[in-house]
Amino acid sequence: MATRNKVLTTGFFRDRALDFRTRVVLGAAVHGASEPGAVLATVGRVEAQHAWYREWCATADATERAAVAAREAGHPVSARGGFLRAATYWACALGGVDAFREKHTEAILLPTFRRHRACWDAFIDCSGGAHERVNVRYEDTTLPGYLLRPDDSGRPRPTLVVTNGSDGALSDLWSGAGVAAALERDWNAFVYDGPGQQSMLFERGIGFRPDWEAVLTPVLDALLSRTDVDADRLAGYGLSQAGFWLPRALAFEHRLRAAVIDPGVVDVSTPWMAQLGARLTAQLDGGDREAFERGLRLATRIPALGRTLKFRARPYRHDSWFDLFTTVRTYRLLAADGARVRTPLLITDPEGEEFWPGQSRRLAGLVREAELAGFTAAEGADRHCEPLGRLVVEQRVFDWLDDRLAR
Incomplete structure (x- = not known):
């Protein structure tokens, strides 16, 4: 009698961090940000923590080289897809730098990040003008942002403003936070590095802050100055730790018509x-x-x-x-903050949430208008941010957003 395959329940690795990272990069394939065969081949070569960085660098480098060759040969579609996958793979490598001693970690962190960001920028540049860089004025500097659009027509569209979590790369948002799904539905999507995230941390040394309204407000100001953004149809998406940041910001910033919180976070600590x-x-x-x-x-x-x-x-x-x-411990959403949130929220509540179990329901109890969206292991959409169930999540999320923005 055949035995059941238990890889989804027992994991790809005993190490929980490596297992979760594998699920994330495998799930990215649903919108072309990774290739399942490349993912499985790479993790199959990882025999220890230190090997994760080495093997993902090898996969990323090979994928980037192929993308460069396609671009030079005049094949923009192939180049675009290759650069997106390479950006994902370099981001995977970046997740393994802390397996080394601190001195070595610091020596490889920034060069690895720059390889990732160069591939992401090349992906943007291969879009035929559909995707644009947008620098957001922020205090005495700027935040790097990207407006991704279905085409370069400049037609005003509903726009999904995506706030990343604590350590994810921008390329993770393509499949993992509704960016590709937004473009498929004739929406724009805006992604950016906030304080403490990616380039703001690695290149500028700017750390996190809890009061994300100081970040979201200038982001919305920048978007609302554009003619290709429909001012009456702005929505938000907060991924992972942004499940705290976005509700916190919405206690003070009320220009989003609706927001998705994936998952809810009341106490980051x-x-x-x-x-x-x-x-x-x-x-x-x-x-x-x-x-x-x-x-x-x-x-x-x-x-x-x-x-x-x-x-x-x-x-x-x-x-x-x-x-x-x-x-x-100061990264907490207080009851008074929750009471100030006017924006309707859809809060994901995945089965097996590893980091903030039960907090989606707690957040729903703090705000005026919230709907919980449960996702289960039976449908393959369990665990933190539902890494292997993105199409299931997107269907429910965008149906809800479409209904909200139509009101």
């Missing part, structure tokens, strides 16, 4: 605090900085925990563990 035992938590609560620092230094000698915390800590820009955890 929950997975951080789950890493601490009772003693460390008590030291943090009690303000015992010295004991907390000593305890974290010992705890982070555990390789998996050390990698996770080092990776997650970078955008908060703190040298002290005590200050880092204290800051992360």
